[in-house]
Amino acid sequence: MKTHExxxxxxxxxxxYAAYKxxxxxxxxxxxxxxxxxxxxxxxxxxxxxxxxxxxxxxxGGYGVFTLGYMHPAVVEAVRGQLDSMALxxxxxxxxxxxxxxxxxADLAPGDLKISFFSNSGTEAVEAALKLARLSTKRKHLVSxxxxxxxxxxxxxxxxxxxxxxxxFEPLVPEFEHVPYGDLESLERALPGAAAFIVxxxxxxxxxxxxxxGYLRGVRELCTKHGALFIADEVQTGLGRTGYLWGVDYDxxxxxxxxxxxxxxxxxxPIGATISKTDVWMRAFGDAPLLHTSTFGGxxxxxxxxxxxxxxxxxxxxxxxxxTQGAYLLEQAQTLARRYPEVIxxxxxxxxxxxxxxxxxxxxxxxxxxxxxxxLLVAYTLNQQRVIRLEPPLVVTRAEIDQAIExxxxxxxxxxxxxxxxxx
Ligand SMILES: Cc1ncc(COP(=O)(O)O)c(C=O)c1O
Numbered sequence: 001m002k003t004h005e006x007x008x009x010x011x012x013x014x015x016x017y018a019a020y021k022x023x024x025x026x027x028x029x030x031x032x033x034x035x036x037x038x039x040x041x042x043x044x045x046x047x048x049x050x051x052x053x054x055x056x057x058x059x060x061g062g063y064g065v066f067t068l069g070y071m072h073p074a075v076v077e078a079v080r081g082q083l084d085s086m087a088l089x090x091x092x093x094x095x096x097x098x099x100x101x102x103x104x105x106a107d108l109a110p111g112d113l114k115i116s117f118f119s120n121s122g123t124e125a126v127e128a129a130l131k132l133a134r135l136s137t138k139r140k141h142l143v144s145x146x147x148x149x150x151x152x153x154x155x156x157x158x159x160x161x162x163x164x165x166x167x168x169f170e171p172l173v174p175e176f177e178h179v180p181y182g183d184l185e186s187l188e189r190a191l192p193g194a195a196a197f198i199v200x201x202x203x204x205x206x207x208x209x210x211x212x213x214g215y216l217r218g219v220r221e222l223c224t225k226h227g228a229l230f231i232a233d234e235v236q237t238g239l240g241r242t243g244y245l246w247g248v249d250y251d252x253x254x255x256x257x258x259x260x261x262x263x264x265x266x267x268x269x270p271i272g273a274t275i276s277k278t279d280v281w282m283r284a285f286g287d288a289p290l291l292h293t294s295t296f297g298g299x300x301x302x303x304x305x306x307x308x309x310x311x312x313x314x315x316x317x318x319x320x321x322x323x324t325q326g327a328y329l330l331e332q333a334q335t336l337a338r339r340y341p342e343v344i345x346x347x348x349x350x351x352x353x354x355x356x357x358x359x360x361x362x363x364x365x366x367x368x369x370x371x372x373x374x375x376l377l378v379a380y381t382l383n384q385q386r387v388i389r390l391e392p393p394l395v396v397t398r399a400e401i402d403q404a405i406e407x408x409x410x411x412x413x414x415x416x417x418x419x420x421x422x423x424x
Contacts, residue, residue: 012051013039036083036372043070044399046393048377056372059404060379061391064204064236064353067263068312069393075266078308079301097303105275105312110246111254112175115281117274118298122261123151125272126198128175130155130258132276133196133229135284141194142173143228145181148384149205149417150198150233159198161206177328182211184218186416191222196229196257201247204391207384208348208355216251222383233236235272236353239263239396240313243323243351248349250394256280266309271302318394325396326351330333332405333390340412342421360422361385363415370411376404 004120005263016039020029021239038050046069058066059397068075082097102116117128134140134383144150144159151157156165158173161181167171177194179186181203201216209278223230232255238246239260244250246258257280263274296302313319327347333347333354345357356363365378367388371378381387394399 009052010418012145015050017205027296028238034369036369045069045071045350046396052250054375056375056377057392057400057404057407059390059392060377061393062262062267063379063389064241064262064391065380066267066393067241067318068241068266068309068316069395072268072309072312074312075237075268075305075308078304079268082301082304083380085300087257088296088299091295095298095300095303095398097270097300097307098298100261101145101298101303101306101310103262104307108245108310109250109258109275113254113258113275114278115239115276116298117276117292117294118259118303119274120243120270120296120302121151121272121293122259123156123272124294124297125152125235125259125261125274126156126159126233127291128152128272128274129198129231129259130159130196132257132274132281132284133198133231135291136280137195137227137229137283139193139195139228139291140175142176143187143190143194143197144176144178145199146178147181147203147206147383148198148233149203149237155272160383177224182207182215184215184222187219188226191226191228194226194228196231197223198231200233201237201250202242202350202353203383204241204353204389205382205384207357207387208353208389210348210350214251216248216253220253220255221250223256231255231257235258235259235261239310240319241353241391242350243319243326245319247350260302263313264277266300268309268314269302269305272297294398295375296320301348313394316395320383322351325394325398325401326354328398329390329392329396329401330354332401333408336405336408336412339409340416343412343416349390350390352394352396355381355384355385355387356390357384359386360419361421362419363412364388366418367408370406372412374407374410376407378408 106114146161148161150159158176161178179190232248257276265271337347338346381389
């Protein structure tokens with residue numbers, strides 16, 4: 001017979017699952033249930049705890065949000081303090097937290113990137129960048145990459161390079177063109193007369209695709225040559241994820257506009273930012289400061305979280321940790337690739353974002369639930385379902401990486417035993 005506690009846990013799951021099925025997203029709810037998802041109840045560091053109290057080591061990290069882990073005490077404390085004075089902005093008065101975060105970002109951003117427009121998500125940060133580019137250059141044509149991911153609102157979706165997300169919403173934003181990622185010759189053909197090229201330093205949702213060394217330097221040179229803005233979409237790669245403060249730092253280049261979101265407010269309050277050079281911003285909005293606005297963007301709560309998160313990132317040397325732990329994670333994951341060549345095509349990554357490319361999507365259907373069963377959260381990348389992302393918080397320890405690798409090892413063995421050699 002079930003204890004009362006077990007009954008309560010089961011009924012919490014039933015109630016939440018039923019609500020998801022009826023009021024949120026019926027097919028996704030069923031898919032999540034099959035994948036073994038429980039109800040998340042609380043989280044700390046690299047762990048999420050479900051309704052039964054079971055701990056899950058999170059190697060999905062909110063798709064890159066939890067750079068500091070969950071509920072970093074310094075960020076939580078700062079946000080609690082700010083809640084006592086004011087949470088959202090009046091919008092008609094100056095706000096000290098918004099000002100301080102904009103200054104901190106200007107200090108940390110590469111080169112002379114200086115002016116921040118604040119929003120509440122990655123896709124909004126991208127929308128702002130695209131509008132800024134058209135206005136600043138007085139040109140219309142925008143260039144992005146196949147297999148890139150920039151969000152799902154209309155402008156960002158048009159930039160996103162995956163047909164399945166785009167086709168059903170056509171007509172999308174006109175005057176957009178996609179070029180192959182990592183290919184400077186195609187870019188050069190597309191750039192004459194273009195307002196901007198938007199690109200990720202690593203295509204994270206595209207299956208963790210790392211471009212050839214020097215690619216971003218080539219992008220910088222070509223954009224300068226053709227008078228197009230270079231927009232680096234750092235929503236996922238920014239703030240230490242790739243082992244560099246910004247993904248563009250790998251090639252040592254300064255874009256004209258940069259987006260940030262995900263890890264920016266330490267996984268506590270959503271925020272997005274579009275950071276641009278002053279002259280670029282002035283050409284767009286210098287005589288029309290209210291052309292692009294956001295009611296909630298830059299609110300004091302989110303900016304307080306952002307300031308605390310940037311402080312933790314620097315104080316705890318998380319960028320350096322991302323590089324060393326990322327190298328260890330990659331090395332360990334590559335041993336799995338050698339052990340399961342029937343299942344894994346390759347493992348690749350930079351810093352603490354790694355992708356395990358499977359020979360067939362079918363393997364993921366066994367591997368992901370098997371990982372969940374053994375207490376490890378992993379997920380597909382959004383554009384490439386054949387790739388499982390490994391994207392833990394930057395505070396992850398070696399012991400936690402070892403634990404994740406052990407669970408993955410067992411899951412690959414299970415997938416191989418169950419499915420044999422699948423064709424792609
Ligand atoms: C590079 C990049 N840009 C934009 C986005 C969209 O961010 P959001 O889901 O917060 O709108 C994402 C999300 O994964 C991303 O990885």
